[in-house]
Amino acid sequence: MKKKIVVVGNGMVGYKFCEKLITKDTAQEFDLVVFGEEIRPAYDRVHLSAYFAGKTVEDLTMAPASWYAENGITLHLSDPIVDIDRDAKTVRSHHGLVEMYDYLVLATGSAAFVPPIPGVEKDGVFVYRTIEDLDMMQNHAKKAKKGAVIGGGLLGLEAAKALLDLGLEETHVIEFAPRLMPRQVDDAGSKMLQSKLEELGLKIHLNRNTQEIRGNGAISSMLFADGLELEVDMLVISAGIKPRDEVARIAGLEVGVRGGVIVNDYLQTSDPNIYAIGECALAHHMIYGLVAPGYEMADVVVNQLVKDKEKSFKPFDMSTKLKLIGVDVASFGDAFIQEPNCQTIVYENSAKGIYKRINVSNDGKYLLGGILIGDAEQYNMLLQNVKNQTILPPDPEDLMLGARGGKEESGAGVMALPDDALICSCEAISKGQICGEVLAGNNTLDAIKKCTKAGTGCGGCVPMVKDLINETMKSQGVYIRNIICEHFDYTRQELFDLVKIKGYKTYEEALDGLGHGDGCETCKPAVASILASLWNEMILVKGNDTIQDSNDRYLANIQKNGTYSVVPRIPGGEITPDKLIVIGQVALKYGLYTKITGGQRIDLFGAHVSDLPAIWEELVNAGFESGHAYGKALRTVKSCVGSTWCRFGLHDSVSFAIEIEERYRGLRAPHKFKSAVSGCTRECAEAQSKDFGIIATEKGWNLYVCGNGGVKPQHALLLASDIDSETCIKYIDRFLMFYIKTAEPLTRTATWLNKLEGGMDYLKAVVIDDVLGLNKQFEDEMNMLVEAYRCEWKEVVTNPELRKRFTHFVNAPHVKDPNVKFEPMRDQIKAAEWVK
C-alpha cells in the first residue's frame, strides 16, 4: 500500500521537494499530491526581475504542468489548502477537495510584509512577489512617471531595478534604517553601494519613515515622519516578508511569536507527521529567506521519508552574492564581527566604487567572513576559505585583492580546495562530486549541470565549476583542443596542414576525407577560409559558393532589410576625380545610399541582390575592383598624404600604402585585417591601431603588428624599426602567413598574439630570426597567393553561370524582393527599421 504525501504550496521549495522525492523514491513508495495557490506551476521567484528584462513566464517556470503529470504527481493549481484535520489526517482545499495524507509538507512560503501605513490600499501601490504583481505593475507603469520603493534591502533594491526596467523617469528608494541592505552590508559598504546606485539613477532616502500614502483614490504622494512629502504615482512595498502560517495556525501547530511554523532539526512541526520547509518554517529561531537553505530543507525531509542517509537541518550559511542593478554585492561568513574579536582588513576605492572587507581571526590563521561591493570576483574562493577553515596565506589581503604583480594562472586556486568543499550550495554539490563526474566523462558545463544539477540554482558557482572542469582535465594530462565543430575533430591549424598535404580544393573533399556528417555554419566558412588561404582560387566555384558565409557568397555585405552594400577598393584612399564621378553615377542610377567609411573608402548601401552584378560591371569597367569589405581578408591600407604634399612628411606614405594594399588584396585569413601607413611620427593614418601598421622614420620604416580597435582596443606593438621597404614587405609576408596558418577561426591578430605562447618575443624570433626555419616557405607561399589574385567581381561579371546566382527569386529573376523597404533620411535612403 502506497503512502501519500500532500505538499501544501507550489513555489520553488515545494517544487524542489517534488523533484528530489521523485529522484530518490526509487521504490515508488509514495503518492504525491500538490496544492498550489497560484494559477501556474512553480516559477523562479529569485529571478523575477528578469521578467521585465524580457524573460517570459515559460522561461521562469521551474517545470511545466506536464512534468508533474509525467512523474505521477497530482497537481491542483489555484486551490490553496484552507484547513487541516490532524486527527483524521486530511486536508481540505478552497474548492472543497478533501485529501488524505500520511505525511503533510507545508511549503507555503511567505507573503510581502505590508506595514500598516494609512493609504496602502490606494491604486498604484504594489507588492513585488508574484507574476500577477508584475503584470499589474507593468500595466500601471505605462501611465506612471515617478516611482518609489519602500525598503532598501535585497528585495527592495530588486524592486527598484524592476521600476528602472519599466522605464519610470524617477525611482526613489525609501529605507527606514540608516543604511541600505542592513542585514548584509556594513556602513562603509552601504555608502559605496549607495553612491554606485545613485550613479545609475536611483534616488536614495535613508532614515526615512513613511507615515502616510496620500492621494485621491490613486497614490499621488508619500508623507514622511520628518514632514517631507514626495510626489510619486507608483509605489512598491518591499519592506520584508512574513511567513504564510495561516493554515498551520488554524490546525493548532506551534508558531513563532512573529510568525513562522516552528520546526525541529528534522523540520517536523509540533505534529511529527507534518513538516514545514522554506520560508514558512521557523528553524533555529529564524526564517531562512533564501532559496539555497529552502532546497536543503527539502532535501532533509526527502531523505527522512525515503529513509536514505539521515541528516538534520543545520544552521545554514547565509552568505550571498548578487548583482543589484549591475553592482556586485556579496556578504559571507560572519560579515559584521568587529575588532577586538577579529582583525579587519578593508580596501576602499571610491573612484571605482569598490569596497572590500575581510574579517580574519586574531591569530591570523582563519578567514571569518567579509563584505564585497562593486567587485565580487573573489567571492567563491573567499567563501570556500571560510567554510573549509583553510589556513590563510601570510598576506590574507591577497585573497580579496587577487595576487598583484606576479603572474598567476587563473583558476588554479580551486584545486587547492578539499574534496568535500561545497561548490554549489543550492544543490549541495561538492568539489569531489564535480571532479568525479568530470573524470567519468562529463567534462562540459552542460554535462555537469545535467548529471549533478550544480550551477542550475542561482548560477553563482558556474565560474568555479568551469575552472574545476578545466583544471581536472589538465590534471589528467588532457590537452584541451579547440576543435572546429562536431563535424571536424581538428583544430584549425591541424585542419589547415591536413588540407594542404592532401591537396583538397573543395569543402566536400575535406569533409569526406577529414570530417563526418553534413557540415554546418561553423565548419563551412572555416574550411572556406582555409581553402582560400591555401590556393586563392575564386571562392564561388567548384561548389564552394554554398560554404561561404553570406557576405562572401554574395561578394557584398548584407544589411538590415536584406539588401547589400558595395565597397570598391580605393587603395591607400587615393582616387581620381573621374572615378569619384563614376561612383556618384552608379549610386544615383541604382538608388544607393553613400557614405565614406572609416577606412578611406566609399560604401554604397541598399543594392538589391539582383542589381549587384550590374553595379560591379559599371565599377569594373571604370577601373575599380572588389574591396573585399565582405571577406575575412585585407580590408584597407589607410594612409596620410605623406611627403608628396605634407611639409612634415618623411616618406611617400601613399605610394607605399598602395603598394601594400595591392600586394595583399584578396588575401583570405582567419579574420579580417587592416593596415595603415603614416608618413611621419604624427601618425595621422593611425597605423598603431591596425593589424599591421607602418610609420615612416628618418631612416626607413617602423613596423608595428597586432593592433586593433573594436570591442577591446589594443595598440600594435613594434616588430622592427628603421627597416627599408623591401624588408618591411618581407616581414609582413612572414607575419601574415604565420598568423594565417596558426590562428583559430575568427581570431584577429591582437587576440592571436595574446594567446601566442611567448608573445611578442616569440613572434620576433619567428619573423626576424627565423627560429622555425619556415620563413623561406612563408615568403614562397605568399608570392604564390599574390600571383593567383584575380578580382572576384570581374569573374562574376564575365561568367554567366555565376551571374545567374544573383537573383532573389530563381523563378522570377527580374522581380525584386517586395519586402525590401527604405525610408527617406537627409536626402538619401535608409533601411526600414526591423522587428525587435
Next chain:
Amino acid sequence: MSNILAEDTLVWHLACSEADIPENGGACALIEGEQIAIYNFKRRGEWFATQNLCPHRQQMALSRGMIGSAGEEQEPKVACPFHKKTFSLKSGACLSGDDYQIQTYPVKVENGMVYIGI
C-alpha cells in the same frame, strides 16, 4: 505557372528547375505570392523547402543561409545569414534555443523539375 493536382489535399506547384538550386545550398522561389526557400541537400540526396522569412528579425533570408546538420541525429538545418539562428529543415523548429517555428513544405523532383506542395 502550371499547377498539378496530387493525392491528398496537397497542390504541387512547379517552382523551378533542379539546376536553379545550388548543390548543398538554397534559393528562393516565388509561389502564389509566397516566398519559399528551397534547399538541394545533395550530400544527403534530399530536398527541403521552408518559408524564406527568418522569424527573428522578419527578414527574407533563409534561402541564402548555409545548410548542414546538427547532433547525433544529424538533424538537417539551415542557419539564417543575419544572426545564425538555426532551424530544422524537417520540423521547422528553431535549434538555437529560441521559441521560433518556421513553416516547412514537401518537395518533389520529377524530370529535372522541382515542385513544392502547399
